[in-house]
Each structure stands twice: as structure tokens, then as C-alpha cells.
Amino acid sequence: MNFLENPPPIFLIQVLVAAIVASDNIEDSVLPNLDKPTSRSKRRRFSPIKIANQIPKSRRREIEKALEDVSGSPKKWSRSSGPTNHSFLRKRIKPGSIRNLQYDLLDVEIGESWPVPVTVLHGSRPGPVVTLLGAVHGDELVGPLALTYLCGQNFMGPEKILDPSTLAGTLRIIPIVNLPGYRRRVRYFPDGRDLNRAFPGKPDSNTTSRVADRLWKLIINNSDYVVDFHTAAKGRTNLPQIRANLAHPGSNKIGRAFGIETILDTEGPRGSLRRVANANDIACITYEGGGSDEADPESVQVSIFGIINLLRSLRMIPGYPSKPRFRILASGSVWIRSDQGGLLDVLAPAGSFVEKGEIVATVTDPEIPGEDHDILSPERGLLISTATHPFVNSGSPIGHLLPVKRGVSTLKASLDDDDCLIISGLDGDPPWRDDDDVEDIAVFGEWSGGSPDAEWGDVEDDS
Numbered sequence: 373m374n375f376l377e378n379p380p381p382i383f384l385i386q387v388l389v390a391a392i393v394a395s396d397n398i399e400d401s402v403l404p405n406l407d408k409p410t411s412r413s414k415r416r417r418f419s420p421i422k423i424a425n426q427i428p429k430s431r432r433r434e435i436e437k438a439l440e441d442v443s444g445s446p447k448k449w450s451r452s453s454g455p456t457n458h459s460f461l462r463k464r465i466k467p468g469s470i471r472n473l474q475y476d477l478l479d480v481e482i483g484e485s486w487p488v489p490v491t492v493l494h495g496s497r498p499g500p501v502v503t504l505l506g507a508v509h510g511d512e513l514v515g516p517l518a519l520t521y522l523c524g525q526n527f528m529g530p531e532k533i534l535d536p537s538t539l540a541g542t543l544r545i546i547p548i549v550n551l552p553g554y555r556r557r558v559r560y561f562p563d564g565r566d567l568n569r570a571f572p573g574k575p576d577s578n579t580t581s582r583v584a585d586r587l588w589k590l591i592i593n594n595s596d597y598v599v600d601f602h603t604a605a606k607g608r609t610n611l612p613q614i615r616a617n618l619a620h621p622g623s624n625k626i627g628r629a630f631g632i633e634t635i636l637d638t639e640g641p642r643g644s645l646r647r648v649a650n651a652n653d654i655a656c657i658t659y660e661g662g663g664s665d666e667a668d669p670e671s672v673q674v675s676i677f678g679i680i681n682l683l684r685s686l687r688m689i690p691g692y693p694s695k696p697r698f699r700i701l702a703s704g705s706v707w708i709r710s711d712q713g714g715l716l717d718v719l720a721p722a723g724s725f726v727e728k729g730e731i732v733a734t735v736t737d738p739e740i741p742g743e744d745h746d747i748l749s750p751e752r753g754l755l756i757s758t759a760t761h762p763f764v765n766s767g768s769p770i771g772h773l774l775p776v777k778r779g780v781s782t783l784k785a786s787l788d789d790d791d792c793l794i795i796s797g798l799d800g801d802p803p804w805r806d807d808d809d810v811e812d813i814a815v816f817g818e819w820s821g822g823s824p825d826a827e828w829g830d831v832e833d834d835s
């Protein structure tokens with residue numbers, strides 16, 4: 373048949389295209405091997421676009437080199453080997469069970485040992501050990517909320533997404549690590565130190581260092597993957613983002629597996645859990661979302677979505693992980709600072725895409741009423757953090773910007789009406805809320821005309 377003379381009916385082409393798309397989907401779902409080489413068109417359809425211009429060439433080569441050396445999964449995770457008990461905190465946890473345990477931050481015979489709750493799901497099949505930590509900083513509440521919901525009945529138990537009878541591997545959840553800080557609503561430990569600068573810690577040093585030492589030896593050191601949940605420090609809020617050393621293969625893997633758009637390629641500060649874990653070849657990433665002292669349901673929802681994605685990517689739970697529409701892999705950023713002192717009005721919140729020269733905030737001074745100063749964005753890019761506290765001095769940071777030079781139209785396609793990034797995982801209702809929590813609004817009265825369909829004329833009354 374000559375298509376030029378006898379074009380096929382348009383619906384036939386549509387059916388054909390639909391069939392191709394469907395067959396691709398089926399093939400992809402039957403063969404979820406992510407390492408399998410994909411054709412060009414397929415890669416375009418299923419892999420997120422990288423907006424990787426932030427990462428310099430030399431660093432990109434370093435990352436690629438590090439990823440080349442990775443061998444496959446360890447033998448101990450092989451599905452053919454039988455289930456074994458999981459030893460944890462001197463307990464033996466049977467395959468296919470959930471245990472709620474207490475873990476003492478300090479090893480003492482008298483006085484305060486600071487017991488914190490740990491939930492352990494030990495799957496009926498072999499697999500990796502994943503540890504999830506919240507509130508290493510006591511006033512950062514997004515992690516504690518997400519991890520608590522995850523241990524709730526909507527997610528955990530028979531037939532639920534976290535079902536130990538179908539789980540492969542082990543999941544340990546500590547919603548609040550810094551319990552003494554959390555109870556006092558502060559970031560630090562009672563000795564005034566920052567736990568996330570104290571790793572790997574020492575057993576005979578200061579209090580925080582002892583806590584770090586025990587946490588390191590008893591919980592981190594025997595994990596395969598660790599996710600540490602944080603928020604911005606006081607006075608700031610963060611766009612949900614992953615921080616990972618992309619040249620560490622396991623961290624690169626779970627950083628991407630989390631399934632959100634923004635990944636910052638950093639080593640982490642000295643003494644931070646992530647940096648020390650990576651130095652000991654334990655995969656560890658940090659999730660950052662929202663600010664301290666706030667619940668921020670959106671950041672909570674994105675983190676739950678990310679954990680499910682991560683567990684699916686590691687094939688610990690059934691289902692296929694979702695991928696973001698694009699990814700920004702960033703290795704550089706710019707702080708936007710105020711040159712004036714006074715009170716701040718942030719016009720572009722965290723997550724905003726701003727143009728060079730755009731006004732992102734204004735500063736006024738109530739002591740000199742009527743005068744205000746604009747703060748402009750020095751570059752075009754994505755604001756990943758903004759100030760929430762209004763007091764500023766000259767030099768105060770008011771925003772943290774990722775300059776974006778390529779992929780701008782791709783990024784713009786994912787902005788809402790206020791030019792804010794729509795993050796993967798934010799569509800749909802918060803998954804930890806029950807249906808009965810949604811309030812039904814009752815409207816009383818009578819249908820005018822006797823039936824809601826009456827105004828359409830010929831329709832018979834459906835009674």
C-alpha cells in the first residue's frame with residue numbers, strides 16, 4: 373500500500389502508537405533491570421533529563437570513574453540464600469517480623485541513658501540493611517514526622533507497603549535520634565554540641581562524642597544504606613533536596629533512587645554522619661526539606677515518597693520506583709545576601725525559579741519609615757533555600773541559589789503559576805491521612821425541579 377496515495381486512517385496510527393507505548397511499558401515492567409542497556413528512544417522516554425551543567429567536567433569524570441568500579445550486589449543479598457535472623461542491639465530478630473526496641477544513646481549504669489525508640493522490620497527474604505534517621509538535630513521535625521507516619525498503620529504491617537513477610541532485607545527506623553534536644557526543642561545536645569559534627573565519635577570524650585561513637589558502632593557501621601533527614605537551620609527553609617557525594621557509588625545510587633529533582637553533589641561538613649559514612653564506604657545521603665520548628669507537610673510528603681522510591685529501587689519492596697521529569701545535579705551555588713539592615717519581605721520563596729536581576733526580596737527599616745531596598749538575584753536559577761526570619765543585617769544570607777544555564781525550558785515546564793518548582797511526589801493527598809480525616813460537607817435542601825438532571829429536559833427522573 374502506498375501511504376502517500378492511500379493514507380491510513382488516523383485512528384489506526386493512534387492505535388499503533390498506543391500499542392508501541394504499551395509494549396514498551398510492559399517490557400519495562402517485566403524486566404526492571406536498570407543496568408540493562410536501553411535504546412536511544414527508550415532512554416529519552418524513561419530516563420530523567422539531566423541538567424548537569426553545574427558539575428564541572430573534571431568532577432563528572434571523577435564520578436563516572438567511581439561508578440565504573442562497582443561490582444554487582446553482594447552474595448549475602450542473594451534471594452537463593454535462605455532467611456536468617458537479624459542481630460541488632462543484642463537481640464535476634466526473626467525473618468518476617470516487626471520489633472519495637474529501645475536504644476540507649478549513652479552507656480551508663482546510673483543516670484540518664486536517653487533511650488530512643490527504634491523500629492526494626494526484618495524481611496522474610498535476604499537483602500540490604502537500610503537505616504533511616506530523623507532529628508539528629510533536635511528541632512528539625514520533618515524527619516521525625518515522616519518516619520513516625522511510616523511506622524503507622526497506613527504503611528506498616530500485613531498487606532501494607534512495608535510488610536515484613538514480603539520485604540527483602542532489613543529496615544531500621546529511628547524517628548528521633550537527638551531526643552534530649554527534641555524535648556528541649558533545640559538543635560544541639562545538652563552539652564551544646566552538634567552531633568552531626570561529632571562522627572565517628574570517641575567512647576571516652578565529651579557527651580556528644582560518646583553518643584556519636586555508640587551510634588556509629590551499633591547502628592551505622594552495620595548498615596548498607598543510610599538516609600539522614602534534616603531541614604534548614606533556624607530562620608531558613610529549604611526546597612526538598614538530596615545532598616550526596618555522587619562519586620560514592622552507593623550514595624549516588626540511592627540519591628537518584630529517591631526520585632526528586634534536586635541533588636547537590638557535596639561531601640558534607642567535617643564530622644558529619646554522611647561524610648564519615650562515605651569515608652568508610654557506607655552509602656549515606658542527606659534529605660533536606662522545610663525549616664526547623666515546623667511540620668511542613670509538603671516536605672514530609674516528599675520524604676515519604678522518596679523512601680518508598682528508594683526501597684523499590686533497591687528491590688526491597690514490590691512496585692516500581694517513579695522518576696522525576698528532570699534532575700539538577702549541582703556542585704555549585706550562590707548565596708544572595710542583603711546589603712542593608714532591617715526587616716525582610718521575601719517575594720520569591722524557596723523553590724522559585726528566578727531571572728537575573730529579578731527582585732527576590734525587599735528590606736525596610738521601621739526606624740526610617742517609607743524607605744525600602746530591593747534585593748536582586750545575581751543569576752538566573754533555582755532558589756533552594758530562603759530566609760524565613762525577617763531580621764537582617766548587611767551581609768545576612770537571604771537566599772541560596774543554584775544557577776541554571778542549560779535545560780531552562782525543561783525546568784520551566786515544571787513550574788506552577790507562581791514560578792515555583794512542582795516537586796515529584798507532591799501530587800495527591802498526604803498519604804498518612806485516613807480517608808475519614810477528610811471532612812464531608814453536607815448540603816441540605818431540595819433539588820430544584822425535583823432531580824439534579826431535571827434541567828436537561830428529556831431525561832427521565834431516575835427514581
Ligand SMILES: [Zn+2]
Pocket residue numbers: 508509512601602603
Ligand atoms: Zn540538620
